[in-house]
Amino acid sequence: MPEPAVVENPDAPDTGVAPLVSVRGLEVAFRVREAGPARWRRSLLNAVAGVDLDIPRGETLGLVGESGCGKSTTGRAILQLQRPTAGSVRFDGTELTTLSRAELRRMRSRMQMVFQDPYASLNPRMTVGESIAEPMLVHGVGDWRSRRRTVAELLETVGLSPAWEERYPHEFSGGQRQRIGIARALVLEPEFIVADEPVSALDVSVQAQTINLLESLQERFGLTYLFIAHDLAVVRHLSTRVAVMYLGKIVEVGGDAVYERPRHPYTQALLSAVPIPDPHVETERRRKVLTGDVPSPVRPPSGCRFRTRCWKAEEVCAQEEPALRPMGDGQWAACHFAGPVGPPPTPALTLPRPAPPALS
Numbered sequence: 001m002p003e004p005a006v007v008e009n010p011d012a013p014d015t016g017v018a019p020l021v022s023v024r025g026l027e028v029a030f031r032v033r034e035a036g037p038a039r040w041r042r043s044l045l046n047a048v049a050g051v052d053l054d055i056p057r058g059e060t061l062g063l064v065g066e067s068g069c070g071k072s073t074t075g076r077a078i079l080q081l082q083r084p085t086a087g088s089v090r091f092d093g094t095e096l097t098t099l100s101r102a103e104l105r106r107m108r109s110r111m112q113m114v115f116q117d118p119y120a121s122l123n124p125r126m127t128v129g130e131s132i133a134e135p136m137l138v139h140g141v142g143d144w145r146s147r148r149r150t151v152a153e154l155l156e157t158v159g160l161s162p163a164w165e166e167r168y169p170h171e172f173s174g175g176q177r178q179r180i181g182i183a184r185a186l187v188l189e190p191e192f193i194v195a196d197e198p199v200s201a202l203d204v205s206v207q208a209q210t211i212n213l214l215e216s217l218q219e220r221f222g223l224t225y226l227f228i229a230h231d232l233a234v235v236r237h238l239s240t241r242v243a244v245m246y247l248g249k250i251v252e253v254g255g256d257a258v259y260e261r262p263r264h265p266y267t268q269a270l271l272s273a274v275p276i277p278d279p280h281v282e283t284e285r286r287r288k289v290l291t292g293d294v295p296s297p298v299r300p301p302s303g304c305r306f307r308t309r310c311w312k313a314e315e316v317c318a319q320e321e322p323a324l325r326p327m328g329d330g331q332w333a334a335c336h337f338a339g340p341v342g343p344p345p346t347p348a349l350t351l352p353r354p355a356p357p358a359l360s
C-alpha cells in the first residue's frame with residue numbers, strides 16, 4: 001500500500017512523544033449491491049472516508065457520532081480486523097496495514113477489542129474460564145496450570161469470583177458478561193483497547209460500574225483506549241479528548257473545549273440533545289435540533305457532507321469540502337464558518353477530568 005500523503009496532524013497535543021496509535025488518511029470502502037431503476041448495481045460504500053487520529057499512550061480518545069457514521073468500522077480498521085482500503089495505521093511506530101497475517105497475529109496480542117454485546121462476543125458453549133483462556137491458547141501462552149491461574153486472577157481483577165470459571169455465559173447478567181468480555185480482552189496484556197459501545201447494551205444501573213472498571217484498569221495497566229459511544233456524557237467522563245464523526249469523517253476533535261465551545265454545527269446539534277440545567281444555554285441550544293436523515297455513504301453530498309442538515313449552510317458548503325482547521329488549544333473543526341483559527345495547540349496539554357456522569 002502506498003505511503004499516504006503527509007497530512008497535518010489534526011489531533012493530539014504536541015507532547016514531543018510519538019503517539020501509541022497514529023492514523024492517517026484511513027479509508028474503508030465496502031462493495032454493496034443497490035437496487036437501481038432497472039436492475040441491481042454494484043456501488044462503493046465509503047464507510048470511513050479519510051480519518052486522521054493520534055492517541056497518545058495512556059490516554060482515551062472518545063469517538064462519537066450517529067448510527068452508521070463509521071465508528072465501528074474505524075475501530076475495526078485500526079485493529080486491522082477490517083483491512084483499510086487506503087491510509088496508514090501506525091501502532092507503536094509499526095505500520096500495520098502492510099503487515100503479513102503472521103506478523104499481524106503477533107501484533108494483535110497488544111491490541112484488543114471490547115464489544116457492545118457481551119453475549120454475542122462470548123461462545124455460549126464454552127465455560128467462562130475457557131473463553132477467557134482461549135486467546136492464550138491461540139497465541140501459545142503458558143501451560144494449562146498458568147493459564148488457569150491467569151483466568152482466576154483476571155476474574156478477580158474484573159470483580160467476579162474465580163469460582164465462577166466453570167459457569168456458562170447464560171448464567172450471568174449483562175453487566176457480568178461485559179466484565180467477562182473485558183477479562184478476555186485483557187488476557188494477553190494488551191496496551192491498546194478499542195471499546196466499541198461497551199456500555200450501550202447494559203442497564204443504566206450497571207453502566208457506571210463498567211465505566212469505573214474500565215477507568216481503574218486503565219490506571220492499573222496503563223492502557224490506551226479508543227472509546228466508541230453514543231452517549232456524550234459517558235465519553236466526556238472517560239476520555240482525554242473526543243472526536244466527533246459524521247458520515248465517515250472526523251468533523252471536530254479536541255478536549256473540554258469541544259463540549260464548552262463546540263465549533264462545528266453537528267457537534268452543537270449532538271450536544272443540544274444533552275440537557276443542561278441553565279435556561280440561557282437551553283434557549284440557545286433549542287435552535288440546533290438535527291432534522292432529516294443521514295445521507296447515504298454511497299453518494300455523500302458534495303462539499304461539506306453535513307450541508308443537507310446544516311442550518312448554517314451556504315453556497316460554498318456545496319462546492320468546497322471544509323478541512324479540519326486548528327481552533328486553538330487542541331480543538332480542530334471542519335466547517336467553513338467554524339470561526340477564526342486559533343493559536344497553535346498548547347504543548348503538553350493536560351485536560352482536567354470532569355465530574356463523573358450521572359448515569360442512574
Ligand SMILES: Nc1ncnc2c1ncn2[C@@H]1O[C@H](COP(=O)(O)OP(=O)(O)OP(=O)(O)O)[C@@H](O)[C@H]1O
Pocket residue numbers: 030031032045046047065066067068069070071072073074297
Ligand atoms: N461489512 C459491511 N458491508 C457493507 N457495509 C457495511 C459493512 N459494515 C458496515 N457497513 C456500512 O458502513 C457504514 C458505517 O458502519 P459502522 O458500523 O461503522 O457505523 P457505526 O457508526 O458503528 O454505527 P452504529 O452506531 O450503529 O454502531 C454504515 O453505512 C454501514 O451500513
Ligand code: SF4
Pocket residue numbers: 264265266304305306307308310311312313314317322334335336337338
Ligand atoms: S461547512 Fe457549511 S454545511 Fe458544513 S457544517 Fe459548516 S456551515 Fe454547515
Ligand SMILES: [Mg+2]
Pocket residue numbers: 071072073196
Ligand atoms: Mg458501531
